[in-house]
Amino acid sequence: MTTGYPRFFIHKQIAAFAEEIVEKHGNSGHLAMLFPSRSTARSCEKFIPSRDPSISVDQIRVVDLVLDRSKVTSETLLKLSPSISAVIYPKALFPLAKQYWQHSGDGVSSRRAAFCHSLFKEGVLVEERSLQSTKNSTNGLPTTSKGPKRYQRGSIDNTVPKANTSGLSLVKSHRPAQNDSAEARESSQFLEERFGRNLDVSLVDSAKSAIRRRIAGSLMGEVELGVSPHPSTTSNARGVVDLAEEDVYLYPCGMNSIFHAHQMMLEARGQLKSISFGFPYVDTLKILEKWGPGCNFYGDGSSKDLDDLEARLKAGERFLALFCEFPGNPLLKCPDLKRIRALADTYDFGVVVDETIGNFINVNVLPYADLVVSSLTKIFSGECNVMGGSTILNPRGRYYSLLKKTATARYEDNYWAEDVMFLERNSRHFVSRIERINDNADLICNILMKHPLIKSLYYPKYNPSREHYDACRTPTGGYGGLLSFVFNTKAQAVAFFDRIETAKGPSLGTNFTLTSPYVLLAHFTELEWAAQFGVPAELIRISVGLEDEEDLKSRFAAALKAAEEADS
Template sequence: MSQQLPLGGPVPPETDHAVSVSLPTWRANVGYEEGEKWVVGAMTSGYPRFFIHKSIQALAAEVVRRFGTPEKELAMLFPSRKTAHLCYQFMTSRLPAEEAQKVRVVNLLPPRQQHQQQQPHSNERENGSLHPNIASPLFCVLYPAAHSGVAKQVWQHTGDGISSRRSEFCMKALEDGYLTEEKSQSQRDEHMAQWPHKGPRRYQRNGSLGSIGKDSPQLHMCEIPSSKEFEQFIEERFGRNLSTLHANNAKLAVRRRIAGSLTCDGELSEALESASSDGRIAGSTEDHVFLFPSGMSSIFNTHRMLMEARGPMKSICFGFPYVDTLKILQKWGPGVQFYGHASSEELDDLEKRLESGERFLALFTEFPGNPLLKAPDLERIRNLATKYDFAVVVDESVGNFINVNVLPYSDVVVSSLTKVFSGDSNVMGGSAVFNPHGQYYEKLKTVLETEYEDNYWGEDVIFLERNSRDFVSRIERINAATEEITAQLRESPLVKDLYYPKYNPTRPFYDKCKNPKGGYGGLFSVVFQSQEQAVAFYDAFEVMKGPSLGTNFTLSSPYVILAHYGELEWANSLGVPTDLVRTSVGLEDPADLRARVEKALDAAAKVSKKP
């Protein structure tokens, strides 16, 4: 049965917080990259770091309406002072001085944090000591609308912006008067003298909050409701489903699964009952796992913390990277030495640089890489890192810890939990696992104690925990199905190149890290004899189509078009073809999926091959 979805709709369909969007034809993908109205105008969803969710757009517009100038300003929304300040720093460092002065931060705090604002801020207070990650503050960077491109770089590359579920909560809290602008004590005393306390804002307003005029003093500093009333608001908003206890328990269960101390399917109760035990390596437990609101956030903040621990130094990006990883290393810190092929020859060059005295902060790599699924030589990288004093950060989002164990070779293992760990494509998340035996662990541990913020929204983690309960069995099914599909494609004369860890020349490096019961994953890429055949195959392939991977349903995209449209020549120079079709295999019946592949191959066969 066909699964073609309408252009621009959420993937999966009828999902309010979907992390993908339907781009069902090759032409639609090109149209999206070109900004054509027939594509962009149809989009109601998108990958959250590239397409700001409608609920976040609405909240940002409301913040600007209340605290800014709608005709001239826009806003980016963040969950903490630190994440907002990083955006502020990035923007002001890149704008002309006159424009940089117009960038500002508006802090909107819930009741208890308003009363505590004269006390030193701690992570506990920042994120809501009354209801951790539920009593959410909101930190808003307002900036001239003309510089939205600069602000979007922060949103896309850091992954630290608020989630769509958090935005829905904050909108309601703002409308009901439970998020109010932080002021200095003198400003507050002056305001309170002018505006006697009359009880909670929601009981004193005339009409809706949205009807208050821009010049009203209440717009900028409304009366602060009591913490007790705010507790009632939270209970009414979420009820038992999102108690503090449930959110914290969900985080513990997720961290235990990521640590590797839980390697079988299980309900929340089983995860909570399991005592800490050695995970991926001896001595590693959930205490070494840290959660982030997205996979990119885990990479960005790991890089930031390494610079804090070791001082600013140039990094290494090894292998063809996910687009934002390279951008992080280029735009934050002293720069990057880029090796795009993940080859032995490039490691030879790196070793010569190290022998000559060059020193680096860290080497960032993916295992395996995306979209060519190459596995880097982690053993050699580890030996170089130990000898020449740099950290190793491995992104295992594609490999996943059920299939491979890369922690023994790494100082930090980062992952996008948005992908196969969740599977349902309806929540973002990220993690960083710190190797307790790593050469920088003690320094990083000290930095984590002061710099790490738990900005992962409680409602999001509850969805992630539920989604990940059958993580292990899903991986096993996906591994088996993908081996069947790739074997089928290898037999087709239409296929020029097939990229999959099992068949790549770098398989020995992959196998060195493969778990005894692990497989080769659910992601593969295929290149046909001509672009016309690639287009015909993609358009006829009756699966869901859009960005992301690791979903419970098969998801395909012309990945290079989608991720590197503005730098296709650069990607080609690194051996990544423009007309590559990347597919993430899901949980469909393998026989049914093979039939869909065969049908798409038949469509490609009807296209005459050009020289």
């Protein structure tokens, strides 16, 4: 493979930029990992030697690249204030650097990398230390601008345009008057090309607000981004009084929201072990194990596991927080959130729920949680062309004041402007998409349940843990778009997978149906470990999309027929 899922593979545009940074600022035999800020880069810098005491901190350095404002007068660039921080290290340390990058989700997006790479090539994005040296050498006096002329003209119309309800370009065509200079025309054309005609930075803050309000459940449709201020909202679909958009925090990806939720808990409550409850997404468990004092892992997420946890609590053990998914992936089991909340209230620990798979149109988990995290990359976006994550603080939670204080002090908004605009646009119709996907998933389940080759089917509606799902299900909620199943034989599974005419890959929540040999992809090096928790290697996971029902029926019929012929 030359590339892959952007949470596991470093995007080619990011890798190319990193290579050029090393050429200019590093040494032969070194690599660079790119981050959006100084603090995220330094977290990686600290992590690497923490995993191997034999590594000297002198082997690693951070290069902070910032905008040279003496070369820029463009309103757009000055407002964006793009930056990149590169952790440069010997090639031998790549596995540890990649661990931090993958587990934390702190890395840069490909859009940010591509944009900053172009500035780097032009000499406009430079090492911060060099700017300080220049300032010292000139005794703080201004220097003559020598940057490319296209950055020196303020050709941007600063008025707030009306939102484009057609869903096309959000950028005004900044066409200079006929008597404008060629340099101004060059600047105008350059900025439009760089932003791909999809970004007006004056709308980014409004787009973030719209996203946060959708997540809070107070905005279910479109909003005119150019209208400021937004109309006030007095209610939300979450059913939690006092929940405001200021309690919603956006992150560059879902994993990043989980990582920072854990960091927030550690800072607010101290160094205590966590609990990983239920079979988790692979990187969630790694976060809880590698940062802080570690965790207790309950892979089944069963009532017996809760019995064991309760016994430990009664014996005096204390924990930071319980982390769980609702429902889990890939078996779609649901933990008993009511009992978990009762234990948390009695024995003083936090509850962090990942609602990505359930999504708040179908389930309402916030009343049982102190923090709710989600990957917006999935069904909230649906388009499979942008990443994002969110964390909600429950204003009625027992740790709200502590967590809010911590979030206010440590939250860093690293969500790149272009990614924000894509996510806002993609999420405008997420409610209707979820409703249709719910119906399509139920249709596929009915087909699979009736087929004699299917050994096991995993879906919240048909799992033994349905009562826990229904306890949180919204009045109009369905059971989601994710399901998994196992054939009687491996040969049948292989034949089905080869024949099914859908996209194939590791993500979920896409607008199109996506088939995945999930366990082989996510747990290839630990298949026996996964099997201990009832997660077989031959499991096939389906993320159901928006296709026509008859189309889906015919595709699955053909693939099931191929499975029938596999043993003949």
